Amino acid sequence: MGGNHVSKYQQVCPNCGAKIPKKTTVCPYCGAILTGAAAAQPNAKPKIAASWTKVKPKARPHGEKWYRNPWILVTIAIFALFGMWVLQKISINHDSAAHMVQTAVLDGHDDYKGATAKWNQKANSVIVTIPASAPVLQNFQHGKLKKWNTLVQALQKESSQIAGLNNGVSNIQVLNPQSHRHVILQIKSGKVAYNVSDDL
Structure with a gap:
């Protein structure tokens, strides 16, 4: 009999190769558990699972394009x-x-000729200055408010648009042409906060 012969009363530990009694469920040499298939098949080698790295992903069906997937689109x-x-949020600044305000409301309108819009850090507002000689103020002095009301509405609209790009904040003030210390129109986020015409 050769040295590797295993009798019917013995089994070989699949872990260390030692010959042990057939009914043994735990190898006394290496501690391997020999229950189930390993104990029932004394000469069986332990089964090694295939490496996951060798598993190829399922191929995409022929002709399928990624841009046809609605979820991706x-x-x-x-x-x-x-x-x-x-x-839009980061593009708006003072x-x-x-x-x-200058380009959308004031420029190109003879009624506001010479008017300017500039940011004032201290007032935290866009400051609009209109010369006293501008038709909109000349008419206002004579009680004709049509041009003035048109200006108010235009500034309200522009204030709302700016507020939409500036976290809801947009302040516009129109200064008194004879005293820049006083305001004749103030608009906050599209709403009129003060209008000198209301005092008439």
């Missing part, structure tokens, strides 16, 4: 909208707010 659209929203 929805995700891209959401990120695009969020990016546009962020750009100088650009004054520029918006």
Whole structure:
């Protein structure tokens, strides 16, 4: 009999290779558990699981394009909208707010000829100055408020747009042309806070 012969009363530990009694469930040499299939098959080698790194991912069906997946398209659209929203939020600043008032309301209108809009840090507002000779104020002095009311509405609209880009904050003040220490119109976030015409 060879040295590797295993009698019918023996089994081989699949872990250390030692010959042990057939009914033994725990190898006395290495402590390996020999229950189940390992104990029933004395010459069986321990089964080694295939490495997960060798498992290939399931191939994408032939001809399928990533851009045809509706969920991917929805995700891209959401990120695009969020990016546009962020750009709008960070693009507005004090100088650009004054520029918006200047270009959208004052420039190109003979009624407000010579008017300017500038940011005032101390007042935390866009300050609008209109020459006393401008038609809008000349008419106001004679009790004709149509041009003045048009200006008020235009500034309200612009204030609302600026507020939408500036976390709801937008202050616009129109100064008295004869004394810049006094305000004749004040608009906060699209709403009139003070209008000198209400005092008439």
